[in-house]
Amino acid sequence: xxxxxxxxxxxxxxxxxxxxxxxxxxxxxxxxxxxxxxxxxxxxxxxxxxxxxxxxxxxxxxxxxxxxxxxxxxxxxxxxxxxxxxxxxxxxxxxxxxxxxxxxxxxxxxxxxxxxxxxxxxxxxxxxxxxxxxxxxxxxxxxxxxxxxxxxxxxxxxxxxxxxxxxxxxxxxxxxxxxxxxxxxxxxxxxxxxxxxxxxxxxxxxxxxxxxxxxxxxxxxxxxxxxxxxxxxxxxxxxxxxxxxxxxxxxxxxxxxxxxxxxxxxxxxxxxxxxxxxxxxxxxxxxxxxx
Amino acid sequence: xxxxxxxxxxxxxxxxxxxxxxxxxxxxxxxxxxxxxxxxxxxxxxxxxxxxxxxxxxxxxxxxxxxxxxxxxxxxxxxxxxxxxxxxxxxxxxxxxxxxxxxxxxxxxxxxxxxxxxxxxxxxxxxxxxxxxxxxxxxxxxxxxxxxxxxxxxxxxxxxxxxxxxxxxxxxxxxxxxxxxxxxxxxxxxxxxxxxxxxxxxxxxxxxxxxxxxxxxxxxxxxxxxxxxxxxxxxxxxxxxxxxxxxxxxxxxxxxxxxxxxxxxxxxxxxxxxxxxxxxxxxxxxxxxxxxxxxxxxxxxxxxxxxxxxxxxxxxxxxxxxxxxxxxxxxxx
Numbered sequence: 001x002x003x004x005x006x007x008x009x010x011x012x013x014x015x016x017x018x019x020x021x022x023x024x025x026x027x028x029x030x031x032x033x034x035x036x037x038x039x040x041x042x043x044x045x046x047x048x049x050x051x052x053x054x055x056x057x058x059x060x061x062x063x064x065x066x067x068x069x070x071x072x073x074x075x076x077x078x079x080x081x082x083x084x085x086x087x088x089x090x091x092x093x094x095x096x097x098x099x100x101x102x103x104x105x106x107x108x109x110x111x112x113x114x115x116x117x118x119x120x121x122x123x124x125x126x127x128x129x130x131x132x133x134x135x136x137x138x139x140x141x142x143x144x145x146x147x148x149x150x151x152x153x154x155x156x157x158x159x160x161x162x163x164x165x166x167x168x169x170x171x172x173x174x175x176x177x178x179x180x181x182x183x184x185x186x187x188x189x190x191x192x193x194x195x196x197x198x199x200x201x202x203x204x205x206x207x208x209x210x211x212x213x214x215x216x217x218x219x220x221x222x223x224x225x226x227x228x229x230x231x232x233x234x235x236x237x238x239x240x241x242x243x244x245x246x247x248x249x250x251x252x253x254x255x256x257x258x259x260x261x262x263x264x265x266x267x268x269x270x271x272x273x274x275x276x277x278x279x280x281x282x283x284x285x286x287x288x289x290x291x
Numbered sequence: 292x293x294x295x296x297x298x299x300x301x302x303x304x305x306x307x308x309x310x311x312x313x314x315x316x317x318x319x320x321x322x323x324x325x326x327x328x329x330x331x332x333x334x335x336x337x338x339x340x341x342x343x344x345x346x347x348x349x350x351x352x353x354x355x356x357x358x359x360x361x362x363x364x365x366x367x368x369x370x371x372x373x374x375x376x377x378x379x380x381x382x383x384x385x386x387x388x389x390x391x392x393x394x395x396x397x398x399x400x401x402x403x404x405x406x407x408x409x410x411x412x413x414x415x416x417x418x419x420x421x422x423x424x425x426x427x428x429x430x431x432x433x434x435x436x437x438x439x440x441x442x443x444x445x446x447x448x449x450x451x452x453x454x455x456x457x458x459x460x461x462x463x464x465x466x467x468x469x470x471x472x473x474x475x476x477x478x479x480x481x482x483x484x485x486x487x488x489x490x491x492x493x494x495x496x497x498x499x500x501x502x503x504x505x506x507x508x509x510x511x512x513x514x515x516x517x518x519x520x521x522x523x524x525x526x527x528x529x530x531x532x533x534x535x536x537x538x539x540x541x542x543x544x545x546x547x548x549x550x551x552x553x554x555x556x557x558x559x560x561x562x563x564x565x566x567x568x569x570x571x572x573x574x575x576x577x578x579x580x581x582x583x584x585x586x587x588x589x590x591x592x593x594x595x596x597x598x599x600x601x602x603x604x605x606x607x608x609x610x611x612x613x614x615x616x617x618x619x620x621x622x623x624x
Contacts, residue, residue, distance in 0.1 A: 037414075037415075088602050089602060092602070093606075095607075097357075099601045101357070102597055102601040103597075103598050103601045103602060105546065106594045106597030106601065107594065107598055109590050110591050111594075113587035113590030113591035113594060116586060116587025116590060228542070231415045231418065232419055234415075235411075235412055266426075266429065266430055269426060270423060273419050273422060273426075274423070277404070277423075284409070
């Protein structure tokens with residue numbers, strides 16, 4: 001194995017890792033805020049990918065141009081899911097944890113059915129746009145342009161999330177996370193914060209979906225694999241930790257890329273799963289998880 | 292605190308047993324007048340999932356450890372029994388117990404590290420372990436890899452649990468499976484273990500302070516749950532005659548195993564039975580009549596049903612029965 005191949009794998013892992021990290025960040029944001037694991041997260045990613053695909057196909061707009069529109073749509077979808085289902089799931093008296101798991105899980109199946117209804121089961125891909133099928137060469141290493149653009153956008157999204165957490169709203173978010181009952185006393189509308197939290201979570205995974213759609217196939221089942229990786233990433237980084245999601249996402253991307261070098265491609269996920277299990281064995285709350 | 296008279300519990304338990312016997316008799320007679328193969332299969336599958344979900348319920352409901360990795364124990368059971376049959380000629384009547392034992396052993400091995408985790412971390416760890424298992428089996432050539440294993444047909448026999456055309460044997464086989472898991476759950480429910488496990492589920496700290504060994508309780512529940520899941524896997528392998536990781540070990544199967552208990556009433560004796568009786572027919576009928584188009588209508592229906600039941604009756608559909616009974620008791624009182 002030459003150094004070039006290794007370097008290529010490391011860079012590939014870095015680029016993919018940033019996408020994993022952003023998908024995980026959306027999941028982590030919602031969990032950290034209200035203790036709900038969104039088992040429809042992969043389907044939200046899939047919705048964003050299909051939205052990008054459809055807008056590109058119908059209007060011929062570049063996938064990068066539709067990014068803001070898809071993000072706004074995903075934000076609205078997140079808020080709608082909160083008000084339609086999650087707010088109700090939070091008020092049940094019995095088995096609250098289990099109800100949340102299965103409500104979001106059922107929602108995921110429903111969305112998958114919807115996608116199947118409108119698009120059928122076949123694989124589609126976006127073949128046009130300014131980044132499609134192009135590579136950039138940097139210091140002798142070839143980097144596919146879509147992946148490179150995606151990683152830049154993901155970094156930007158992380159920066160934006162960091163900025164949001166420093167605003168007045170971000171402090172309200174943090175306060176709600178700390179004590180969801182006490183915030184009512186200082187005039188914060190908990191329901192409102194939760195809804196925006198879901199909107200932000202969905203918008204975050206939406207950004208990842210748009211960028212992923214520029215180089216990855218789109219199908220109703222595309223979310224499942226990314227969701228599994230997102231759960232591993234979030235549990236590895238620690239639920240509710242933004243920095244944890246970033247570090248764990250990059251770690252997972254690297255482990256996947258390096259595993260693919262030594263094991264058969266079909267086994268490339270074994271490495272990340274084993275590392276995840278090893279870490280949570282010694283740190284049950286993940287790398288950066290708060291108690 | 293007011294002491295509950297001892298015989299109130301024994302009376303309730305005796306009533307449950309009577310109830311179960313009545314249901315058993317009805318289910319034993321039920322297939323006799325039915326000649327339609329589709330309906331027969333539907334009932335068989337319902338019985339099967341009632342048993343399987345009851346096995347999940349022992350760990351997930353009674354002990355409160357929500358596992359989304361049970362498909363792994365299921366698959367291990369099926370592979371163990373099939374490999375014993377095809378390589379050593381050991382009949383599945385014995386092999387299924389070996390499959391159950393392997394399922395229980397896997398539950399122990401996986402439980403040992405995972406029971407350190409709690410809440411969502413535990414749920415995700417079980418899911419990941421199941422995915423790893425399925426990946427390894429997909430790439431393990433000796434056991435057929437991704438192409439799976441066909442179970443050779445040696446003629447209709449009870450010893451080999453092979454019936455090509457007859458449906459009645461399957462009906463009674465899976466009825467026995469469902470009844471056996473129910474009985475085990477009933478026995479646990481009234482035993483010292485049942486009290487300890489429920490305490491672990493409801494409040495770990497309180498349970499520990501009362502001298503309950505939390506880790507040992509979880510492990511015991513996991514072994515019993517894994518055993519019956521593995522046994523169910525072996526039976527199901529015989530029923531379909533072909534096993535592969537994609538149909539026996541996926542995360543969606545893990546969820547399907549847990550769903551009847553969740554929808555029917557987690558941690559209750561009748562939850563898995565009621566849940567399976569509603570979920571499995573809806574799922575099968577919708578995929579037969581609406582799924583053929585490949586347009587996903589069946590998925591939408593299935594997903595919507597899970598959401599609606601979880602939101603409308605978080606304590607499970609079985610609570611509707613209690614509501615009826617409660618109303619009657621209130622009138623007679």
